[in-house]
Amino acid sequence: MNYIRAIDEFFRQFKGARFSIQFWNGEEWHYGLGDSNAFTLIIRDVRAAKNLLTKGSIGFGEAYMDGSLKIEGDLEAYIRLRHQLKRKGYSLYFIITRIWAKISTPWGRRGKIARHYDIGNDFFKLILDSETMSYSAGYYDKDSGFLYEAQKNKLDYICRRLNLPVGASLLDLGSGWGGFALYAAKSYLWRVTGYTLSKAQLDYCHQKVRDNKLEGILSFEYRDMLKDLPHSKFDGIVMIESIEHAGKKNLPALFQSIKNCLKPGSPLVIQSTVRRKIRSVDRWTLKYIFPGGYLPSQEELASLATVAGFRVEEARDETQNYIHTVTDWIKNFEFHREEIEKKYGQSFYRMWKLWIHGTKVSFETGAIGSLRLHLVRTK
DSSP states (O other): OHHHHHHHHHHHHHOBEEEEEEEEOOOEEEEEEEEEEEEEEEEOOOHHHHHHHHSHHHHHHHHHHHHHHHEOOOHHHHHHHHHHHOOOOOHHHHHHHHHHHHHHHHHHTTTTEEEEEOOOOOHHTTTSSSOOOHHHHHHHHTTOSSHHHHHHHHHHHHHHHHOOOTTTTEEEEEOSSSHHHHHHHHHHEEEEEEESOOHHHHHHHHHHHHHTTTHHHHHHEEOOOOTOOOOOOOOOEEEEEEEEOOOOGGHHHHHHHHHHHHHOOOOOEEEEEEESSSSOOOHHHHTOOOOOOOOHHHHHHHHHHHHHEEEEEEEEEEEEHHHHHHHHHHHHHTTHHHHHHHHHHHHHHHHHHHHHHHHHHHHHTTTTEEEEEEEEEOO
């Protein structure tokens, strides 16, 4: 079966910027318009070609991770091209070749179990700002050109939107490395409780409490927000990039449980990545980066919140802030390439490079966005 012909028939449909594909037999085919390549897709063997043809995002991602497929040049230009792939048609020869590739691929590869990367805090310290360790969009303005300043602005903005008095009780669901909870306790003197399901994050947060001598007003617990919310009533609740881990079927019950934890008239602030188009998270991301993840839409979140008994006070689009944030993360990530590859391996580095650049492109193309919702319990 001529896999080169099938790949050529598919990519020949594109009329955008010039790129080339270099095949395992030494041939290099050119596509698009212009004098120089934006990138070169290098397919090193037939197995990589089969993966690309038959397994979609998983096939491309795994081949990129193991090095049997490479991108020389602008990786983001290729990722943008992949967004266009979803809207192109298939020739009869392409369909037949794809079926043959599936038939001739050993079953053992299909049943391969994804490795779970227990990354740990040290890895994220290389990417995020080391002070707040915020794994969400910052808030950039004319006075905050640096990642740490933008993250601090974000934390303060959320606190001001909560507008709680000194001594108020606050629940931080999915508290991460505790950056928001620590800031709220120190700067606003609130009594903050954070929930996490990461042992590494929990140990990190406990150390932060001790270092800042905040025992008594700041605490963190290993608790699942889907199963183990308390019966006590809080003056406010925040969820910063954690609702994406709930899963679609759990969202209605989660909103109801959150409402039951809040006093009437109290605020709930949610910052979330949201989908702009009706599409599930791609399979490679679900397998390697975001297991069990689900990105709701803005309309879905607002509707669920209203049904549960919340009023939407503000819906703020933070997409441009997230693009700026992830651009800063990419700079940190690529600056530490040698250290990451030495500690975690080249495959791990390529996996995260693909994901972090892919995330940036998804925001830029409008496939996903970033939203901050300010809600109030009404009943």
